[in-house]
Amino acid sequence: MLGYKVPSPDEAMLISGGRRGQGGAPFRVVTGHGKFVLPIFRKTRFLTLSMQEAEVSETCVTKQGISLTVKAVIAFKVGNDVESIVNAGQRFLSDQDQMSTLTARIFAGHLRSIIGSMTVEEIVTERQKLAEEVLDTSKSEMAKIGLIVDSLQIMSIDDMQTGYIDAMAAPHKAAIQRQAQIAQAQATQASVEAQQEAERNKAEYARQTAIVQAKYKAEVDQAQAVAAQAGPLSAAKAQQEVLMAQTELAERAAELRQQQLVAEVVKPAEAEAERVRITAAAEAERMRIQAEAAASYDRVALDRMIIDQLPLIVEKAAAGLNGANINVLNGADGLSEIAAGLVGQGLAILDSVKKGIGDEDGRGKSDGAATPQVIERVRIEDEK
Structure with missing residues (x-):
């Protein structure tokens, strides 16, 4: 559109020609948007707001009187606020390249001033401190011309071949070299130890490998030996099992034969022996009964014979009284007593005979049974 102006994002549009200015300036400031500008009656100019750079290379004298060449780089720009834009526009709008030149001169002066209050050691070892002090001292001065500094970097410090910095650095270099040598x-x-350790590990690995290989070989040999013996061992085991089976069969056959012998020989013999024993016992019992019966018969016969002989015994006793002078004091009663005495003597003789018979047959026969020999003896006694 005719007369409508729009500044770039990194520019400020300055419109002059109107009655009203801005901040006491003879122009109005427009940033970030467009503005309608009347042709012929208004004039438009643009001020850059982009980052710019200034380099400083200045020879400075330190507190110790040693000359140093210091190089620095300053990054700066016009401030974004209206006041900074107005200040920068009034100073640099016609020749904006002058911003870098003026900035370099301002920082060169502050750099000489601050380095003059420091030693070489402080400058070399505390570059950041030097930069911060230069920024602080130049900040207000830069703000007056509408500029702000983003950063200041000390690029290099040179003692102009006096050798001071090298001499200052010599102990540190020696210490560094010594540390480097020690580290080397x-x-x-460490490399040698690592190599030796690697060799030891290698040897140990070889030893372990040899041991494992030997172990594997031994296991393989053993397995092969076991496999080689498996056939004979199996045959021997099978033969042993056959022998065990035959032995068990023979033992069972022997047990069966023994049972047959017991059934065929022992049992019949035991049965025959039992029959003979029972037969013998029965026979003995029969003979005992017959002997008892015979003994009872003999005793009855003996008693009968003694009874038959009793008158004869009394008679023999009475014969002893023949011719004897006997006085009978009490008459018939006395005779009766004599007769009774004779009979008593006969009975006593009979009893003695029985006891005699019992003593003759005392070897296990206490029942008074008379044997023929005893009877014969009594008969002989009677005859006497």
Whole structure:
């Protein structure tokens, strides 16, 4: 559209020609949007807001009187606020390249001032401190011309070949070299130890491998030996099982034969022996009964014979009184007593005979049974 102007994102549009300015400036500031500008009656100019760079290379004298060449780089730009844009526009709008030149000169002056209050050691070892002090001292001055500094970097410090910095760094270099040598020696030693450890590990691995291989070989040999013996062992085991089976069969046959012998010989013999024993016992019992019966018969016969002989015995006793002078004091009663005495003597003789008979047959026969020999003896006594 004719007369409508729009600034770039990194630009500020300055519109002059109107009655009203901005912030006491003879122009109005427009950023971030467009503006309708009357042709002929208004004039439009643009001020860059982008980042710019300035380099400083300045020879400075330190607190110790040693000259140093210091190089630095400053990154700066126009501030985004209206006041900074107005200040920068009034100073640099016609020649915006002058911003870098002026900035470098401002920082060169502050750099000389601050380095003059520091020693070489402080400058070399505390570069960040140096940069911060330069920024702090230049901040207000840069704000007056509408510029802000984003960063200041000290690029290099040179003692102009006086050798001071090298001499200052010599102990550190020596210490560093010594530490480097120590580190190198330690690294070499560590490398040697690592190599030796690797050799030991290699040897140990070889030993373990040999042991494992020998173990495997022994197991293989054993397995082969077992396999080689498996056939004979199986045959021997089978033969042993056959022998055991035959032995068990023979034992069972022997047991069966023994049972047959018991059934055929022992049992019949035991039965025959039992029959003979029972027969003998029965026969003995029969003979005992017959003997008892015979003994009873003999005793009855003996008693009968003694009874038959009793008058004769009394008679023989009375014969002893023949011719004897006997006085009978009490008459018939006395005779009766004499007769009774004779009979008593006969009975006593009879009893003696019985006892005699019992003593003759005392070997197990206490029942008074008379044997023929005893009877014969009594008969002989009677005859006497």
